[in-house]
Amino acid sequence: MTEPLLSVRNLRLDIPTGSGTLHAVRGIDFDLNRGETLCIVGESGSGKSLTSLALMGLLGKSIKRNADRMTFDGIELTTASQGQMRRLRGARMAMIFQEPMTSLNPAYTIGDQLAEALLLHRKVSRQQARDRAIELLEKVGITAAESRLSQYPHQLSGGLRQRVMIAMALMCEPELIIADEPTTALDVTIQAQILRLLHDLGREMNMAVILITHDLGVVARVADKVAVMYAGELVETGPVRDIFNAPSHPYTRGLLRCIPLPGKTDRGAKLGTIPGIVPSLVGEVEGCVFRTRCPHAVAECRGDIPKREDGNHAFRCIFPDGKRHSEKELTV
Amino acid sequence: MLQFILKRLGLAILVAFTVSFISFSLLFLSGDPAAALAGETASGEDVEALRRLYGFDRPMLVQYGDWLFSALQGDFGESYYFRLPVASLIADRLSVTMILGVCGITFALLTAVPLGVVAAIRPNSIIDRIALFISVAGQAMPSFWFGLILIVVFAIQLGWLPPSGTATWRHFILPTIVLGYYAMPAIMRLTRAGMLDVLSSDYIRTARAKGANETRVMFRHALRNAIIPVVSLAAVQMGFMLGGSIVVESIFALHGAGYLAWESIARNDLPTVQALILIFSMFYIVFTFLADVLNAWLDPRMRTS
Secondary structure, three states, X not given: OOOOOEEEEEEEXXXXXXXXXXXXXXEEEEEEOOOOEEEEEOOOOOOHHHHHHHHHOOOOOOOEEEOOEEEEOOEEOOOOOHHHHHHHEOOOEEEXXXXXXOOOOOOOOHHHHHHHHHHXXXXXXXXXXXXHHHHHHHHOOOOOHHHHOOOOHHHOOHHXXXXXXXXXXXXXXXXXXXXXXXXXXXXXXXXXXXXXXXXXXHHHHOOEEEEEEOOHHHHHHHOOEEEEXXXXXXXXXXXXXXXXXXXXXXXXXXXXXXXXXXXXXXXXXXXXXXXXXXXXXXXXXXXXXXXXXXXXXXXXXXXXXXXXXXXXXXXXXXXXXXXXXHHHHHHO | OHHHHHHHHHHHHHHHHHHHHHHHHHHHHOOOHHHHHHOOOOOHHHHHHHHHHHOOOOOHHHHHHHHHHHHHOOOOOEOOOOXXXXXXXXXXXXXXXXXXXXXXXXXXXXXXXXXXXXXXXXXXXXXXXXXXXXXXXXXXXXXXXXXXXXXXXXXHHOXXXXXXXXXXXXXXXXXXXXXXXXXXXXXXXXXXXXXXXXXXXXXXXXXXXXXXXXXXXXXXXXXXXXXXXXXXXXXXXXXXXXXXXXXXXXXXXXXXXXXXXXXXXXXXXXXXHHHHHHHHHHHHHHHHHHHHHHHHHHXXXXXXX
């Protein structure tokens, strides 16, 4: 098997606070190959965005990053210099943010900002950068692309701005694109379009895509792999088919019960909720982080939790099947 | 952009006329100019004669129109005290004030903006603390006291620079520092606050995600947005400085427009006071207009409003 494009082992992110260290991300592992789409799902505050910023090397100075391994095409990101990271960012790995309204610089035209992404990394003329910008604006479905170049961000709608952000991320044809809830701030009608676009472009350009979302409906449509994140840990990872057909971690099942799935949820059935709140991550966290909200929690959940692997499908639970089978009986 | 400029220009002219009318009438509201001119011992007839001589007996609007018409041609009448045409009197003094004002604001901007930027890049660092100390000291120290200290140290003790006068460029160094230091703290703090605000914004993160280096992030992406409020503040301060600082001009014996204004007010020299107020107001209007244009160039969102 070929080396994965992105390989992360035991990534930890710690934020010092007044009342102790906040262990925001605690030992996550995943691999991603070229052309694959990985969806990271989880509640707000589970560490999804921090993980993506850590990959890009864009964390705030106060956050401490540790990992046994974090490689991008063989380059160890934890030890890469500022200059090395800068040459990767925008060129080989690009990011699309959650807030299209504020992520573009209000002082420069769309054309300037698009061209900049290319000019920073490639020896091309302004005209070539401009042509590339037009090409990509058309690709992301913006009409009258040429006339948009001289417009300023405040003259565009949120959906258009996010399309511009996507075009900007694609300027250098990156191998990895990280999209952090790219549609949260947009209208529902635009959301599907943008996600479809990202997915199609990923396929077309053979890019690896990390899509951070809490919309499981989206995950079902676009993901190859899914990583379920809860309170700073990846509680379950696996191919999308396995996650939806055989959700093993109780939290994954809880999430899936919260959304209606075509063919799986009975008409008129009540949607589920997960009772309780995410525990505080300040100080040492022991045992299973989900135990305070888990319907199957037992005393042993406070101890070491084994990682259970079956091919590419992995989850962490004290029960060999994550109590999947007993729960099925309960709900049916 | 052109439409914006024309609009602002029209507005500026309107403001200029309004200001000229208010300043003209304010002086009349401060008392009977003929009586003041004649002095306490003058008889009723003398006052009447003066009133007719200077035309104070005409309706105020007529006097205003007359004054404005001449003023537009550069004729501000004759100074009651100096017995010289006001225009040439002011032109003489204004050059000193303008040199001082331009040097002062340049000094203030050249020290305040870099210091504010560095302080914002490393908030709560040693440099930030030093910058804060400098700005607090500048804010708290009265200009006359700071000016005297500089004279004592650099002119008297060390003998490096002349203490007063306007003979050479070296005479302007100490007054420039005093006047510039007065304007510096506000500019520095505003630059720092603006930079801190902009640096935490999403588009700065976008710039970094593109692979822009820190220098480019700071200057191309951050400073351009952070400097916008500073431009407006600097314009007002520039207007203020060109109005002449009576304190600084007095300490360093620079006989500039500020000093002239003080003299004319004390001597009830009506034509001179009126002309000075008009000119000082025009400075404010011109600089505010220039700041608006500069800001519109910096921030495209302002062009439409």
